[in-house]
Every structure is written in C-alpha cells, then in structure tokens.
Amino acid sequence: MAEEKKLFKVTIDNITIDVDPGTTVLQAARKIGGEVTPPAMCYYTHLKGSGGKCRTCLVEVAAGSAADPRPMPKLVASCRTNVMDGMVVKSITSERVLDARNGVVEFLLINHPLDCPICDQAGECHLQDLSYEHGKEATRYEFKRRTFEKEDIGPYIQLHMTRCILCYRCTYVADQLTDHRVHGVLDRGDHSEISTYISKAIDNDFSGNMIDVCPVGALTDRTFRFKNRVWFTKPMDAHRNCDKCCGKVTLWLRGDDVLRVTARKDQWGEVQTYDGKPGWICNDCRFHKKHKYDWEIEGLMNVSRHSVIGQGKYPGLQVPKETIAEVMGGKSPNLLMDIHDISGVNEPDVDLSKIEGPATSKTFNND
Ligand code: SF4
Numbered sequence: 001m002a003e004e005k006k007l008f009k010v011t012i013d014n015i016t017i018d019v020d021p022g023t024t025v026l027q028a029a030r031k032i033g034g035e036v037t038p039p040a041m042c043y044y045t046h047l048k049g050s051g052g053k054c055r056t057c058l059v060e061v062a063a064g065s066a067a068d069p070r071p072m073p074k075l076v077a078s079c080r081t082n083v084m085d086g087m088v089v090k091s092i093t094s095e096r097v098l099d100a101r102n103g104v105v106e107f108l109l110i111n112h113p114l115d116c117p118i119c120d121q122a123g124e125c126h127l128q129d130l131s132y133e134h135g136k137e138a139t140r141y142e143f144k145r146r147t148f149e150k151e152d153i154g155p156y157i158q159l160h161m162t163r164c165i166l167c168y169r170c171t172y173v174a175d176q177l178t179d180h181r182v183h184g185v186l187d188r189g190d191h192s193e194i195s196t197y198i199s200k201a202i203d204n205d206f207s208g209n210m211i212d213v214c215p216v217g218a219l220t221d222r223t224f225r226f227k228n229r230v231w232f233t234k235p236m237d238a239h240r241n242c243d244k245c246c247g248k249v250t251l252w253l254r255g256d257d258v259l260r261v262t263a264r265k266d267q268w269g270e271v272q273t274y275d276g277k278p279g280w281i282c283n284d285c286r287f288h289k290k291h292k293y294d295w296e297i298e299g300l301m302n303v304s305r306h307s308v309i310g311q312g313k314y315p316g317l318q319v320p321k322e323t324i325a326e327v328m329g330g331k332s333p334n335l336l337m338d339i340h341d342i343s344g345v346n347e348p349d350v351d352l353s354k355i356e357g358p359a360t361s362k363t364f365n366n367d
C-alpha cells in the first residue's frame with residue numbers, strides 16, 4: 001500500500017492549511033488567497049532563482065515549527081522561506097510586518113519617479129498598487145534622484161531605467177527563455193542599472209516576455225508606447241496556431257484595433273500555465289500579429305485581481321464582487337478571508353455557502 005503523503009500544517013494569520021513539504025510561505029499564503037497573501041515584486045513562480053531581492057514579501061514567523069516553536073527574531077522573506085510543520089506566520093495581523101512594508105515601499109520610491117500619468121504601465125503596475133496601500137504622501141528623501149544616460153535597447157522594448165526597482169526578473173527571462181543573455185544588471189549598489197552589453201539590441205524570439213514580467217514601467221512595449229491608457233482598452237483572450245509558442249494571448253483592443261498583445265496573466269500577475277508549462281509568448285505573436293483577423297477571439301478576459309481595468313465598462317469582465325463590506329455595514333474586510341476548503345478553521349459539516357451572513361464563532365458552536 002502506498003504510504004500516505006505527509007503534509008505540513010501552517011497557520012497564516014490564524015488560518016491553518018495543509019501544504020506539501022518544500023512549499024514556501026508565500027505559496028502557502030497564495031493558496032489561502034485574499035489579503036493575507038504578501039505582495040511580491042521580485043519573486044516569479046516560473047523564473048528559477050527569482051525572489052529574495054525586494055523585501056516586499058516580509059512576514060513574521062511567530063513559531064518556527066511544532067518541534068521548535070520559538071519565534072524567528074527577524075522578519076523573513078516569505079518567497080524564500082519554506083514552511084515547517086506547525087509553523088505560525090503573521091502577515092497582515094502583524095504591526096511589525098505592516099511597518100516594514102511601509103518602509104520597503106518608501107525605500108523603493110526613493111528613486112522611482114511618480115510619473116504614473118505618463119507611464120504606460122499605469123493601471124497594471126504593482127508598485128503603484130503597493131504605493132496606494134502602503135505609501136506615504138510625502139518623501140523624506142532630500143537628495144537628487146538617480147538619473148541615467150538614455151539607452152536604446154532595440155525596436156520593441158523601451159527601457160526607462162529610472163523606474164527600475166532592480167528585481168532581476170527580466171535578466172532571468174533573458175537567461176532562461178532566450179538563446180543567450182545580452183542584458184543584465186551592471187555595477188553595484190546605487191549605480192546598479194539594467195543594460196545591454198555594448199548596447200546590443202535584444203532581438204531574440206522570447207525577449208518580449210521581459211515586458212510582461214517587469215513589475216513596474218521600466219520595460220514597456222514600444223509598439224504600444226503612448227497609444228492608450230490600459231483602462232480604456234478592452235482585453236480579450238485570443239489564440240492562434242503558432243509553431244514557436246503556446247499562441248494563447250490577451251489582445252488589448254480599442255474598437256477593432258489591436259493596440260497591444262500580451263501573455264495571459266493569472267491573479268498574481270504571472271503568466272498562466274498550460275499543461276503545467278508557463279504560457280510565454282514569442283515576439284512574432286506579440287509584435288507582428290496586430291490585426292483581429294490574425295487571431296481566434298475567445299471572449300473577454302477575466303480580471304481576477306482588483307484592477308482599474310475592471311471598472312465595470314465591459315459587462316463580460318468577471319470582477320469579484322465585494323460582498324463582505326456589504327454585510328459588514330461597509331467595514332473593511334481586512335481580517336475576514338476566504339475560508340479555504342481544507343482550512344482547519346472550517347468544520348466539515350458546516351456548508352459556508354448555505355449560512356446567512358458572515359460566519360462567526362456561533363456558526364461552529366454545536367451546543
Ligand atoms: S527592468 Fe523591470 S524587470 Fe528588469 S530589473 Fe528593472 S524592474 Fe525588474
């Protein structure tokens with residue numbers, strides 16, 4: 001008889017779930033979903049070696065494991081910390097974590113220009129989202145911001161080095177998806193910058209994926225540059241038979257014009273997977289198939305993340321409805337999370353979809 005697989009129990013913000021050994025705290029939190037999930041600016045599931053650079057995903061480990069329940073003295077990067085059996089983690093329930101996140105955002109914004117009104121990434125920028133949640137209205141930084149010599153990295157990708165947060169994701173795309181890396185992080189510390197070696201243009205077939213992984217507006221699509229704001233466009237899922245990539249994309253339309261083609265993203269902003277493989281797309285699909293007739297259109301994209309794109313303009317867009325605030329008399333649902341089907345909080349004989357109003361301790365009281 002096959003031995004039963006041992007799972008680890010981890011509790012994040014009072015929600016207990018079972019995960020496979022080797023799962024990171026970030027992945028366990030994503031399994032729970034909702035607000036307990038730490039933000040992640042540099043980690044990217046499909047890029048080996050990513051994570052550990054930006055510190056936005058810090059969490060507090062209140063108990064290391066069932067065997068050794070001592071707390072960890074410092075906050076840890078959840079993308080690089082594996083769960084242990086019996087680990088207790090605090091994300092949004094920890095003042096220290098929230099304070100650290102505020103500090104990290106302030107630090108990331110030291111040099112990042114607040115040029116969202118003219119940035120093509122506005123509306124889908126993870127730093128913009130983070131700034132709304134954790135940013136301060138003023139800066140304490142008194143020095144001159146970093147500036148860089150403008151560099152041309154080819155006809156398809158626009159580099160704005162001042163916006164770069166040095167997350168390294170684009171260099172991993174270059175390393176892992178294209179034949180050879182022609183760009184990387186040069187210099188150290190305050191002088192670090194993304195550059196192509198000897199200003200060589202990035203012209204290999206999968207280089208456009210760097211645009212999709214860049215969490216900010218440092219790498220944007222030159223063919224879409226200043227053409228439109230993303231929230232005025234209509235995202236449609238589409239596919240074509242492509243011999244280089246999966247051919248599954250999102251078309252960003254204005255009327256009948258295809259303004260931009262991107263890979264399809266999941267709720268964490270990462271490329272979706274098909275048959276277990278990440279759905280990276282080739283430059284041909286991204287930059288050269290800009291007509292509706294090039295594509296089989298499937299329908300409107302599902303917007304699963306809170307996004308300015310889902311402002312109710314398109315009836316087919318499936319944006320989750322905020323019902324908790326409604327039943328809580330307008331109170332923010334900060335600590336009421338989606339109770340996961342395998343959560344230890346949930347009782348097997350209580351069907352949460354059938355009870356009236358929010359679940360409380362009385363719901364689980366059998367007396
Ligand atoms: S250019 Fe974008 S993806 Fe590359 S390191 Fe900078 S922020 Fe990250």
Ligand code: FES
Binds near residue numbers: 043053054058077
């Ligand atoms: S996402 Fe964990 S350190 Fe950047």
